Amino acid sequence: MKPAEKIKKLFTKSSVKVCSDFDTRILNNALTAFEKSRESKSAQLQPSVWRIIMKSSITKLAVAAVLVIAAVISVTLLNKSVTPTYAFEQTIEALKNTRTVHMFCRDWDGKKFEMWMTLDSQGYPEYCYSYWPDYEVTNVSTPTVSYQYNKKMNQVSVNKGKLYHFDVQFDRMFEDLQKEVQKSESNVKVYREAASSGSKSLIVAICGEGDESWKVFIDPETKLPVGLHCLKSRNRPGDFIRDFDEIRFDEELPAGIFEFQIPEGATVSNIDDAEKRLSDPNNGISTEGLTEQQAAEQIAGQYWRAIIDKDLEKAKKVYPRTNSDEEVEKKYQKYFGDYFPSEYVESGKLYVEHNCGLGKVLPCILMFEDGRKREVKIIIRFRNIDGKSSCVIAGHFGYPVEID
Amino acid sequence: MEDAILVFKCRQGSRDALRRIYEKYRDYLLVLAVALCHNKSSAEDAVHDVFVNFAEKTTDFKLTGSLKSYLSTCVANRIRDIMKSKHGRAVPLEDDCPLVSDADEPSRTIICNEELQQLSAALAKLPYEQSEVIALHIYGKMKFAAIAKSLGVSANTVKGRYRYGINKLRLILNDEVQK
Numbered sequence: 001m002k003p004a005e006k007i008k009k010l011f012t013k014s015s016v017k018v019c020s021d022f023d024t025r026i027l028n029n030a031l032t033a034f035e036k037s038r039e040s041k042s043a044q045l046q047p048s049v050w051r052i053i054m055k056s057s058i059t060k061l062a063v064a065a066v067l068v069i070a071a072v073i074s075v076t077l078l079n080k081s082v083t084p085t086y087a088f089e090q091t092i093e094a095l096k097n098t099r100t101v102h103m104f105c106r107d108w109d110g111k112k113f114e115m116w117m118t119l120d121s122q123g124y125p126e127y128c129y130s131y132w133p134d135y136e137v138t139n140v141s142t143p144t145v146s147y148q149y150n151k152k153m154n155q156v157s158v159n160k161g162k163l164y165h166f167d168v169q170f171d172r173m174f175e176d177l178q179k180e181v182q183k184s185e186s187n188v189k190v191y192r193e194a195a196s197s198g199s200k201s202l203i204v205a206i207c208g209e210g211d212e213s214w215k216v217f218i219d220p221e222t223k224l225p226v227g228l229h230c231l232k233s234r235n236r237p238g239d240f241i242r243d244f245d246e247i248r249f250d251e252e253l254p255a256g257i258f259e260f261q262i263p264e265g266a267t268v269s270n271i272d273d274a275e276k277r278l279s280d281p282n283n284g285i286s287t288e289g290l291t292e293q294q295a296a297e298q299i300a301g302q303y304w305r306a307i308i309d310k311d312l313e314k315a316k317k318v319y320p321r322t323n324s325d326e327e328v329e330k331k332y333q334k335y336f337g338d339y340f341p342s343e344y345v346e347s348g349k350l351y352v353e354h355n356c357g358l359g360k361v362l363p364c365i366l367m368f369e370d371g372r373k374r375e376v377k378i379i380i381r382f383r384n385i386d387g388k389s390s391c392v393i394a395g396h397f398g399y400p401v402e403i404d
Numbered sequence: 405m406e407d408a409i410l411v412f413k414c415r416q417g418s419r420d421a422l423r424r425i426y427e428k429y430r431d432y433l434l435v436l437a438v439a440l441c442h443n444k445s446s447a448e449d450a451v452h453d454v455f456v457n458f459a460e461k462t463t464d465f466k467l468t469g470s471l472k473s474y475l476s477t478c479v480a481n482r483i484r485d486i487m488k489s490k491h492g493r494a495v496p497l498e499d500d501c502p503l504v505s506d507a508d509e510p511s512r513t514i515i516c517n518e519e520l521q522q523l524s525a526a527l528a529k530l531p532y533e534q535s536e537v538i539a540l541h542i543y544g545k546m547k548f549a550a551i552a553k554s555l556g557v558s559a560n561t562v563k564g565r566y567r568y569g570i571n572k573l574r575l576i577l578n579d580e581v582q583k
Binding site: 038254255 | 467
């Protein structure tokens with residue numbers, strides 16, 4: 001073995017065990033130094049200068065779109081009991097100068113995540129970074145190439161352009177909200193509410209009626225939106241954000257946040273290829289004359305029969321995969337664990353999962369080789385190609401869950 | 405990516421982010437430090453000093469490359485200083501303090517495995533400048549140009565140190581095999 005390889009091997013196998021005293025000593029000293037440094041810094045703090053990282057022209061947040069519409073229909077609403085008036089134009093003006101957005105959000109499962117964005121000239125996300133600590137998932141979306149990284153699985157999905165099923169849905173959420181606001185002026189109510197922290201009271205706008213309803217918090221000084229909460233939402237795949245707990249504008253971006261390096265040893269899959277296959281009319285089944293539920297049950301039946309028979313070719317026909325048979329088999333082994341499905345028992349009702357942008361979800365009950373029943377959810381994408389409706393399986397949603 | 409966020413949060417005053425950086429790189433830096441100085445006491449001090457120094461600087465710290473590389477270089481530099489201050493010149497401290505855990509030394513709080521002891525013993529036979537470059541290149545995965553920049557020498561010098569060091573290691577490791 002070459003000396004460099006030998007040294008590398010020794011380094012790889014080297015380890016240390018550390019007593020808690022060591023951590024306590026370093027952490028205490030480091031945190032003390034950290035606090036002292038911050039105290040001395042704040043003592044000499046100068047008025048902050050916003051660092052403009054991106055060179056994009058004047059931009060505004062998608063929220064502005066909602067508010068622009070409200071302004072166009074000349075709504076200037078205020079609570080008569082509150083002396084200072086508020087008009088949507090003020091927010092629009094404030095948003096004109098924003099370039100970056102940093103948001104603390106929650107998805108429909110209540111999982112918290114953080115997102116940084118730069119906005120394009122239309123106010124839509126141009127570069128976007130988000131991180132879900134609970135899932136250990138990082139998304140990086142840029143106009144040229146995008147990545148989804150699952151740290152637990154050490155898997156990276158890459159696609160050209162912006163991330164699929166991600167910020168597109170984010171925009172659409174606001175576009176639909178606009179429509180609700182446009183329907184009637186009475187769809188917007190404005191009043192003031194004490195902020196949960198601090199003495200400042202916030203301007204609150206409740207927008208929407210019917211299928212969609214949002215509560216928007218606006219800073220009375222800057223007139224910028226500082227939070228949004230979804231009160232009511234239509235069920236649509238991919239509308240994954242329920243709450244924007246905090247929105248900060250023009251904050252300095254973490255250095256290199258939109259640069260992604262594929263981690264060593266990570267499995268890389270190309271989403272563009274997968275998308276092409278999902279759009280191939282030769283894959284999937286025709287849904288002509290069938291309801292979506294019937295079509296979903298039919299394709300699920302074909303798929304599970306193929307899996308039970310270990311007929312990967314047939315399985316690929318309804319669930320198109322880019323990988324080789326060997327790779328697909330490995331993936332199934334990783335997914336199902338020690339036991340494969342042995343019988344397709346039944347399927348549940350097709351439904352929309354907010355956190356899934358690939359299609360609708362069909363829960364399936366399967367008997368496994370160990371004699372236990374598990375629920376496995378599959379994602380069904382409905383398509384209309386050249387006037388012909390069809391559907392295809394776009395993936396599995398979550399992992400098998402054992403049931404009684 | 406994660407490091408950029410952690411540094412960003414440190415700059416904003418997050419103690420938790422600082423703690424996470426420490427937890428993320430503690431073992432890695434300790435292995436590097438022990439391998440380079442063959443002395444647990446100095447390795448502990450170096451890692452301690454680097455983290456405390458980093459904590460002091462976070463308010464103005466700007467991450468331009470990899471945080472891992474930055475911390476690795478800091479540790480290597482700190483070890484060089486410690487070695488110089490103790491001996492007046494950069495030499496390994498193999499006699500200063502035993503690498504293996506010692507019952508008479510309750511203050512020592514890290515225990516190294518066998519591979520690390522072997523590694524440290526091999527690197528200790530090289531001049532520090534060579535073992536430093538080898539460790540940063542092989543373990544820290546730093547490019548020669550980056551090492552050169554951080555050490556303030558030319559890339560050719562770094563490559564030369566690496567080549568000489570590797571040649572010596574060949575003899576050292578072969579000797580060990582023959583023994």
